[in-house]
């Protein structure tokens with residue numbers, strides 16, 4: 366597809382979407398009342414600095430990024446154009462795992478043709494990104510104990526939360542087996558307490574991550590007020606929401622949805638949420654995960670039983 370000269374790297378289709386989004390910036394749903402939101406959206410041709418296998422089918426891709434990296438807030442994502450696929454193919458969304466001056470990293474799992482094509486990226490290759498996108502996690506509230514709960518590559522979305530938090534907290538991470546436990550040592554190096562559970566018992570305690578979470582909540586909370594930050598498969602997010610809503614705790618989850626445009630225009634990514642109308646009455650509405658999320662307040666999500674999701678990295682267990 367022909368590129369427009371005045372937005373390098375942007376296809377005609379994306380340019381039209383961008384105009385559309387610019388005209389629909391007014392957000393119908395907002396979950397964050399205590400956070401600064403970044404609405405800046407940049408397009409950048411980044412360069413691969415490193416690309417390596419981390420665990421099993423997971424890879425760490427580090428990109429040289431002068432524009433997007435410094436603007437990233439915890440929980441935001443980038444929309445990546447997979448270079449070896451045709452221009453017309455949709456971009457793929459990935460949480461920003463690390464961001465520091467001049468570079469950003471994503472941690473990804475190969476699940477289909479886009480991520481498979483990404484495996485062939487080499488140092489020096491160019492990768493076009495749009496980002497930082499979406500509304501990320503709010504700052505940890507004063508006097509609360511941050512509790513991070515992750516499944517698989519959900520750890521990627523949570524690293525910046527831990528790195529930028531004022532205090533230290535605790536991380537519960539789960540997966541099917543040891544290969545799904547990513548970057549636990551990165552969190553330990555930040556001084557966070559990391560607890561691991563795997564379904565087959567190959568790392569940490571055997572069982573679901575909610576089992577070790579519940580045990581800790583019952584025995585070790587000791588009057589402190591937890592604030593939850595979660596990212597992972599739907600079952601895990603739902604379990605976190607159930608616990609926070611029941612106890613009146615604050616909780617934030619990052620939702621994973623198939624995305625088309627990533628810019629709020631195609632409505633491929635909607636999630637049912639609770640919100641209040643102008644008169645203060647509660648109602649439900651559709652929120653776009655790409656622009657009003659991916660991070661939502663637990664109390665706002667309307668969970669519908671659509672059956673179990675079954676694909677790689679997104680488990681089928683009941684939490």
Ligand SMILES: Cc1cc2nc3c(=O)[nH]c(=O)nc-3n(C[C@H](O)[C@H](O)[C@H](O)COP(=O)(O)OP(=O)(O)OC[C@H]3O[C@@H](n4cnc5c(N)ncnc54)[C@H](O)[C@@H]3O)c2cc1C
Nearest residue numbers: 457458459460473474476477478479480518521622623676
């Ligand atoms: C906000 C956000 C952040 C994300 N962060 C990460 C990350 O940090 N690391 C990472 O590995 N992945 C992340 N993902 C998921 C990632 O975008 C998909 O795995 C990727 O787009 C798959 O592309 P593909 O072409 O390889 O797979 P496809 O060939 O498109 O699909 C392969 C299989 O994966 C399923 N699938 C594809 N995309 C999704 C999705 N978004 N949710 C659920 N199932 C899906 C398909 O149904 C199919 O079964 C994130 C998604 C979102 C929305």
Ligand code: FES
Nearest residue numbers: 625627631632655
């Ligand atoms: S992906 Fe198009 S509106 Fe969210």
